[in-house]
Amino acid sequence: MSLEHKVLLTIPMYPDMELAAAKTASVLAELMDFEEGQVEEIQLAIIETCINAFEHSQSDDNAVHIEFLLSEDQLQFKIMDRGVGITPDILDGSRLLGTPGVHPDLRKRGRGLQIVRSLMDEVDIESSSNGTTVSVIKRKSRRTA
Amino acid sequence: MLNKFDIQIREGQEHAVIETAGYLNDALGEKLSEKARELIQNGHTQLVINLEKTTLINSIGISILIEIIEALEEREGTLNFCGLSATQERTFKMMALAKYAGIFPDEESAIANL
Numbered sequence: 001m002s003l004e005h006k007v008l009l010t011i012p013m014y015p016d017m018e019l020a021a022a023k024t025a026s027v028l029a030e031l032m033d034f035e036e037g038q039v040e041e042i043q044l045a046i047i048e049t050c051i052n053a054f055e056h057s058q059s060d061d062n063a064v065h066i067e068f069l070l071s072e073d074q075l076q077f078k079i080m081d082r083g084v085g086i087t088p089d090i091l092d093g094s095r096l097l098g099t100p101g102v103h104p105d106l107r108k109r110g111r112g113l114q115i116v117r118s119l120m121d122e123v124d125i126e127s128s129s130n131g132t133t134v135s136v137i138k139r140k141s142r143r144t145a
Numbered sequence: 146m147l148n149k150f151d152i153q154i155r156e157g158q159e160h161a162v163i164e165t166a167g168y169l170n171d172a173l174g175e176k177l178s179e180k181a182r183e184l185i186q187n188g189h190t191q192l193v194i195n196l197e198k199t200t201l202i203n204s205i206g207i208s209i210l211i212e213i214i215e216a217l218e219e220r221e222g223t224l225n226f227c228g229l230s231a232t233q234e235r236t237f238k239m240m241a242l243a244k245y246a247g248i249f250p251d252e253e254s255a256i257a258n259l
Contacts, residue, residue, distance in 0.1 A: 019168060022201065040201070040232045047203050111240060112204045118239055119232070 007068040011050070013059070018050035021066055021079075028068055029075055034140055041119040042075065042138050048112035049079045049134050057083025057132060074121075074139045082131040151198075152176055154184070160191040160259050162252060166198035174209030181213045190222030191259040195252050197228025207240055214245050223247075227255035 009024050011017045022043040029039045046066075053064045059082045069076040117123050122137040150167030161184045167173055177194075184192060194210070196202070202210075217224050225247035229237065237243050249255035 015172070016168075016170070018203075019201075037231050040230055043201060044203070044232060044236070047201065051203060051205070115204060115236060115239070118235075 005070040007070070009066045009068070011064050011066070013054045013057075013062045013064060018047045018054070021046050021050050021064070024066075025068065025075075025077065028070060029138075032070055032075060032140065034075070034138070038138065038141060045116045045119050045136055045138070046077060046079070048116050049136065052086070052112050052134070053079060053081040053083070053132065056086050057081035059083035059131065074137055076135065076137045078133055078135045080131060080133045085127040085129050086125075086132050150176070152180055154180060156184075156189065157256070160193065160256055161189040162193045162195055162256070164195040164198065167200065169196070169199050169202040169206035169209075171205045171209075174206045178209050178212060182216065185216055185220060185222065190217060190220045192217065192222065192224050193252060193255040193259065194224065194226050195228045195255070196226060196233065197252075199228075199233075202233055202236070204240075207236070207242065210242060210246075211240075214242065218245070223259050225249055225255040225259060227252050 007024070007028060009021060011020050025042050025046045026039055029042050034042070050064055061082055063081075065080045067078045067080070069078075113123075113125075116134075116136065120136045121139045122135075124135040126133045126135075150165065150173040152166075152173075153164040155162040155164070163177060163180055163184070165173060165177055169177070181192065192213075194213075214224055226237070227249045228251065229248060234243075234248055237248060247255065247258055249258060
């Protein structure tokens with residue numbers, strides 16, 4: 001795929017709709033010839049980013065807008081909501097959600113963005129009172145002959 | 146909706162295997178948690194969760210797995226996972242699940258190491 005292509009998707013904030021985004025991402029990543037493991041990483045990253053928007057955005061339009069940008073060696077996706085913005089403790093993963101458990105390192109919730117950062121090559125988050133945009137880049141791994 | 150899931154239970158004399166299929170989110174996670182609680186209450190404190198047919202696990206699903214680990218620890222039980230993809234295993238290690246539960250390639254080795 002030599003040219004840049006753009007795919008747009010809008011999903012409502014309903015349970016399991018993050019799967020629609022994940023399946024779209026999966027199809028695009030396979031078309032771009034990403035390795036199987038990387039396709040799964042992309043799916044998980046987009047699921048976590050969508051769930052984050054579902055849980056925190058409180059947007060009036062009740063929708064997440066996703067822009068996929070396909071190029072030769074990378075897949076970029078931007079996940080946008082028109083909500084109230086997310087707070088720094090959610091951004092840096094320091095907010096502990098749910099009931100604290102027996103082991104402090106086994107935190108139950110609030111680590112979605114940490115997962116995204118660990119699986120993707122670049123993650124950039126812009127958030128204000130007008131909404132949040134999470135921009136994520138996954139580069140194709142170089143296969144050895 | 147989009148997510149179709151299933152849970153199978155295989156009970157041995159001293160252990161039980163829970164096999165999940167589908168997307169492990171809050172919905173499947175709650176079903177899994179319910180089955181695990183029933184097994185633990187019935188004296189099965191040696192559990193294997195087989196995730197071979199579980200295509201994706203989100204952070205909410207992981208949080209429910211953590212609750213099962215903690216419930217088993219209260220009964221001095223053991224939990225082993227098997228059938229994880231490379232990405233799932235990496236995520237489990239990052240989320241510290243691998244410190245408190247075993248990860249094995251297949252059901253046979255997961256049972257043998259309970």
